[in-house]
Amino acid sequence: MTREHYIPFNKEFLLDQQIAAFAEDQKKADDFKKLFDIIEHYYHYEAFNLNRNLKQNYALFDPDLSEKEREGFVGKSDFSIFKETLLKVLDHGNYRRVEQEALDKAFKDSDLIGLKLSIDLNAFKEYELYVRGHHKAKEKITKHIFWKKEIEIEYYDRVMIYLNYNEADYLKKKKVKLGKMPVDPGSIVLKIFKRVPKNDLETIFPNAIPRMSTTDKLLLWIPGVFGGVSLLSAKVIPALINMYDAYQTGEAIDILNSKTSLNQGLIALGILSAYCFRQYNNFVNKKIRYSKMLSDSLYFKNLGNNSGAFYSLLNSSEEEVLKETILAYTFLHESKIPLTAEEIDDQIESWFKTKLNTNLDFDVKDALLKLKNIGLGIETNTKWEVIPLDKALIKIDKLWDEAFDYNQKNFPVSKNHK
Incomplete structure (x- = not known):
């Protein structure tokens, strides 16, 4: 599996x-908790501003x-501005973009339903x-x-x-039909799934339509057409012709043999029809499984839609x-001693590997930039260190207070309510 920046443990555990x-x-442990409690509140305030920015610039397309x-x-x-802010939030939340090559492979392959879906891009x-x-995870799928x-x-x-x-x-020029989807042209849809x-x-695209695959079509039509034509020409049609000719001319025919031949042909056609029905029914069952997967995704796996998705994204971004x-x-x-970015990166990744049995790609550049931006990290000749814990508390408390300077004239905020 690809190593990710995403850290699969919650903040309280870490x-x-x-x-x-x-x-x-104990005092140092308490001070450490206080430091990150204030940092958490500060990042939550930043997330609030990002959410306001997103909602304001998304509204026209919602x-x-x-x-x-x-x-x-x-x-x-x-x-x-909306797109730039959205990408910033996704980056902070350690989301990564799926490349077109991976998307094309997903459109071509299907693990669970084995169904070809058509999407009008x-x-x-x-x-x-x-x-x-x-x-x-292990899953059981029906092969036959x-x-x-x-x-x-x-x-x-x-x-x-x-x-x-x-x-x-x-859309009109390209003859694109949105069908029953309640989406206006020119709008932007956001959805988050787990x-x-x-x-x-491809199953999470709202305009994905089930189609018969080439294999399904071949299994249905080749036996149906060639088997049907063969049986009709060899058994059914000759028997019917003989019986009709005899009726027209008044000649005697072997009724027993003609009926036997006709019955055999009709029975064979019935078996062939049953086979074709079974093949078509397999496709119908796949569509039913797809519909269930879709309903499960909408009901159980959907975590947010459109502006409602911002809260999920910002929560994960803030936590990361x-x-x-x-x-x-x-x-x-x-x-x-001060450490280089590479040394810090190696130490943290090694700690995750040995302590938590987790192989991840820690985003050390982003982490150090955050420390620098809030005044806790210092870089000297490519080596990094942090200010002591007691000074860090004073620094981050001042940063938090200054975030609300614009409010203090009309809405004083007591330190007891921060």
């Missing part, structure tokens, strides 16, 4: 793991708003998928009528799909930022 280093000094509501945001919503100006976290095979499926823990729909004129099979990514800050500060604090 904080407890780092506090263990101060087990013999399909959940009425046309009249969207008109109020003409000149106020800026697509470029002309509906979209842009379509992008972003994923975070992955795992493997009664035979089930256990295979290993790779899942993405989180998937966000971004769909920027084309304008109405373009536990999506890597090779079934905090976890990286906790780790970078602690490892630098415990080091007796």
Whole structure:
């Protein structure tokens, strides 16, 4: 599996793991908790501002708003700012973009349903998928009528799909039908799902339509057409012709043999029809499985839609930022000498490997930049260190207070309520 920046442990667990280093000094452990409590509040405040920015610049493209509501945001919503902010949030949350090659492979392959889906990509100006976290699990799939095979499926823990729909004129020109989808041309759809099979990514597209694969068509039509023509020409039609000719001419025929031949032909045709029905029924069953997978995705796996997706994204973004800050500060604090970025990276990744049996690619550059931005990290000649814990508390408390300077004239904030 590909190593990711995503840290698959919650912030409370990681904080407890780092506090263990101060087990013999209760005051230092308490100060450490206070430091990251204030940092967490500060990052939450930043997330609040990002959410406000996203909602403001997304409103004009939000399909959940009425046309009249969207008109109020003409000149106020800026697509470029929205997209830039969205990508920033995704990056902070350690989401990564699925490349087109991987998407094409997912469109071609299918692990769970074995069904070919048709997606009219002309509906979209842009379509992008972003994923975070992955795992493997054993699943049983039906290969033939009664035979089930256990295979290993790779899942993405989180998937966000971004769909920027084309304008109405373009959709009309390309004869794109949106069907029953309640989406207006020119709008932008965002959806977040959990536990999506890597090779079934196409199932989360809202305009995916089940089609018979080439194999399904061959299994249905070749036996049906060639078998049917062969049986009709060899058994049924000759028997009927003989019986009709005899009726016309009044000649005697071997009724028993003619009926036997006709019955045999009709029985064979019945068997062939049953085979064709079974093949078609297999396709119908796949469609039913697809419909169930779709309903499960919408009901059980969907974590947010459109502007509602921002909360899920920002929550994960805020938590990833905090976890990286906790780790970078602690490892630098415990080091007796300044460290290079590579040395910090190696130490943290090695700790995850040996302590938590987890192989990840820690985003050390981002973590150090965060420490520097909040005034806790210092870089000197490519080597990094952090200010002592007592000074860090004063620094971060001042940073938190200054974040609300603009409020203090009209809405004083007591330190007891921070």
